[in-house]
Amino acid sequence: MSSSSDAASPLPARTPGLPTRVPQPRQGGRHRRPDSHELPEAAKPLILAVPGPASEALAALVGEVALLARADLTGLDIRPIVIEADNTDLAAIMRGASAAVVVPLLLGPDPVAAAHTDAVLAATEGEFTRTGVLGPHPFLAEVLHERLSEAGLARADRARLFSVATAAEGIVLVTTGGPEA
Structure with a gap:
């Protein structure tokens, strides 16, 4: 031990300065930002179109898909429809909407179903945007x-x-x- 006066001086004290930075908690994983489910005010109705002969089983299946989509996209007007060969009343499904986005519920491209869907959309008054198939x-x-x-x-x-x-x-x-x- 040293008897000099320098040895008795205390260690330097930290003076208050800038606040301590606390990191914001983040979600881990690959997708850190949660999906945004906010819809614009003027979101067009979504028509889930299934080409094929109408049946109770098919209507129930399309209704279930629409129910799942509604649970994830609350506030979006989702309207399921089965597009039959000769008997499709898209105007009844539209119920006053002047525009809609039509999503064919198909697993792959089907030119016949696409042509028929386009014909039904052309015969109905309104502005329609048909998307591609699910793929x-x-x-x-x-x-x-x-x-x-x-x-x-x-x-x-x-x-x-x-x-x-x-x-x-x-x-x-x-x-x-x-x-x-």
Whole structure:
């Protein structure tokens, strides 16, 4: 120990200055920003259009899809419709709206269904924007593999590893239905 007067001086004290910076809590994971479900004031109604012959089962299925979409997009006017060959009353579905966005509920392109949907839209008064079909999605491929594994046609343990980016051999079947399917 030293007996000098320098040794007895205390350590420098921190003087109050700028406030301590506290980081904002963030969501972890790949998508840090939550999805924005805010709709503009003038959002057009959304028509979920399913081409095909009307049946109670098909109407119930389209209604269920609309119900799920309404739960996620509260405040959006969602109107399901089955577009039949000769009997589609789109004007009744529109109920006073002058414009709408029409989403064909198809898994892949179908030129016949697209042409028929366009004909129904052209015959109805109003401004319509028809979107493309839903298209291929990794969830659809996963569900297909799950159904094949339930039927014993595929290994069940591969279902959780299946994605579009996975380099795996396999067969994906797509059909529009009908007697040839």
